[in-house]
Amino acid sequence: MRKEDVLQLPSMPLQSPTYPRGPFRFFNRKYLIVNYRTDPKAIRDALPEPLEPDGDQVSVQWLDLPDGEGFGAYSAAAQVIPCTLKGEPCNFISQMYVNNTSPLAGGREIWGYPMKFGHASLITHGDTLTGSLEYASQITAQGTMTYKHQVHPEIAHRENLLLARKQVTLKIIPGIDGKPEIAQLIGITFENVTVEGAWIGNARLELTPSVNCTLADLPVHQVTGGIHLVTSMTLPYGHLLHDYLA
């Protein structure tokens, strides 16, 4: 391959790039979001400066992604910490688990989504919307929610839904010498969001301590409710919020 063509590669490997160029449109993307109160000190410890905590609530989320451009079909689980950056409300994505290399490598390498390989599933079992996460052969998280009991009161105002809030990731990529080469806070705002359905309901959440999948490090003090969303949306490229090496 000619040198000038190497720079056109969207990703490794040269012979079959793991992910193409974005943006990436997702169709029929389903969420189970379980919100809960946790320890404020644990939130402070988990948030990279200059992000500031925004309350004592965080969430564990499950995503069923049956149709993602460039990525295919997969499932994900994530821990999300509401925060502020210079006063602007944001959501810090602190951990994500997926079962597919394309979004895993693309997520880490483009935006800095903190993805590891885990087996998340989001399915409807009889009357129960059920999210589970298995990491290294052990169940580390299980969330359940009533199935479409109550339509979300803010469905007409999608800007009020969590999806409109800016996502923030901490992108860390080492150099070949092991020193940090990229250390940035990246902002991502979904585009062309269509909410096809949104419901709220009672929820329960169990997090199991596991050293390489540390959702339980933000312990569940009180579950405040569940949100169930069905959407289509576009994941665009990100923008730089803060550069730790600048």
Add this chain to the structure above:
Amino acid sequence: MNIDQILKLPSMPAACPSYPLGPYRFINREYMIITYETDHDLLRAAVPEPLVPNAEGHVLYEWIRMPDSSGFGDYTESGIVIPCTFEGEVVNYTAQMYLDDEPPISAGREIWGFPKKYAFPKLSVNSDTLTGTLNYAGELVAMGTMAYKHQASPGGLEAMNKAMTKTSCVLKVIPNFDGKPKICQLVAFNLIDISIKGSWISPARLQLIPHVNAPVADLPIKKVIGGKHYIGDLTLPHGRVLFDFVKDQKP
């Protein structure tokens, strides 16, 4: 989390980094490598300039069993290596890699630029046959076999120890958050503290099946040359930049 803590993070996520800082020690790493001859034009297209592929048209198809790897755990890998030269020095260019463990995939891609994807490789002894298989997205894409420990390799352990010090080379591509190229480098490294415990050669056979996302068959097999089987301990250190496509390339 303050800036000192952030800059000391070895990897993402901050809450439980995928991989620690290197170097990485591997105990009882077991290799099966089948050398074959392929098409010269296709080989040229698969290798990024300024690397030059070997004149013989040889390709190394490998399976590696890694039961005990510091920072990474227990996993198996399969992939394609192309002997090349860089400014006259012989190097091994790693073109494709498939493995079943995320930390070495992320560390491999992010530190060195190993072109790794998640798949299910397997290296096992089935009665009299050393057998490697690779499944990608539910389908078999590679199967290789060697006779089991028929003949010690020429030159013994000393020759194999020396061969393992050969420079390895990969193409590291990491995009920027806006999709533009950020890191685009040819990277080199050399294994250190190598201790080979056994090394054998034998006839081999190899089957590669076309698959769009695991294109191991894109370098077709014209002739199988033979197989090598060896086991040993080694350390994978950080590396160095041979060529930077962003900085060294004049527009």
